[in-house]
Amino acid sequence: MQVPAPRALPVVVGGQWLAAHRDDVVAADVRWYLDGRSGRAAYDAGHLPGAVFVDLDRWLAAPPDASGARHPLPDPAVFAEGMAAAGIGDDTAVVAYDDAGGVIAARLVWMLRATGHAAALLDGGLGAWAGALSTELVAPTAAARFTARQWPATLLATVDDATDPRHVVLDARDHERYAGATEPVDPRAGHIPGARSLPTREHLDAHGHFLPRDVLRQRFQEAGVHPGSSVVAYCGSGVTACHSLLALELAGFAPGRLYPGSWSQYCADSSREARTGDRP
Secondary structure: OOOOOOOOOOOEEOHHHHHHOHHHOEEEEOOOOOOOOOHHHHHHHOEOOOOEEOOHHHHOOOOOOOOOOOOOOOOHHHHHHHHHHOOOOOOOOEEEEOOOOOOOOHHHHHHHHHOOOOEEEEOOHHHHOOOOOEOOOOOOOOOOOOOOOOOOHHHEOOHHHHOOOOOEEEEOOOHHHHHOOOOOOOOOOOEOOOOEEOOHHHHEOOOOOEOOHHHHHHHHHHOOOOOOOOEEEEOOOOOHHHHHHHHHHHOOOOOOEEOOOHHHHHHHOOOOOOEOOOOO
16 A cells, blocks of 8 residues: 555545545544443444454553543553554554544544544544444454654643633533533533533534534634634543544644643642533
8 A cells, every 4th residue: 555644634534435445544443432331342243344443441541640630641652552453554544433423533543643644534433334344353464563652742732721811722522511510420520711612522413424614613713713723622531622623623723732631630630620600
């Protein structure tokens, strides 16, 4: 296969595109569930033919840390080990999917693109594949060579960045969690003061496909994003915020920054205010 330039793939590709280029990319199944269901079991029950399974907890996140962050970014060497074991090398183009409109698989896509690799999200996820699913175990015959690279500081934000009014801070969680009406997993409910609610699942239509580019752009503009804005995105633990960042890029804006610790880290510090309600 011809080596793609970094970021050569668009942010999102459709099911027809993937079918036409199936031999040119590695399809990665990144299903994971907040309620504790097994993504691996879902993969085993039926996945895109030839797709490899990428375990989010093992390869796309470090264990929860002392700061309270539930899904810190993994050590680059761990990420490299997981990619190589899945048959993903330095020059491999990857299309990732899940069964939730890409809100989980976006973590892998963001990580690959952030480190200069060609990766795209499958628009519509598992449902975008028109053919039959497979239950055949896919195991690369030999590990690929994937070079460990540091996470680029220009694409990351700290807790102080997430509270800085100079930045447009976007909360990618469902609005009920932003408002503090419910909190299924973290010790405190609410949001970071100054953050605007822009649920990333609302970037999708009823079938899990991204809304038209002009509609996405309007949504971001209404949340305060304009050309030249410095954007920071967070969610519960830094996973679905990656989907928000991909949507931002799809809408035609410059890349924003991920706050990896997200609400899980922020709310663990009792000295920081947890704001509730609709007001930023």
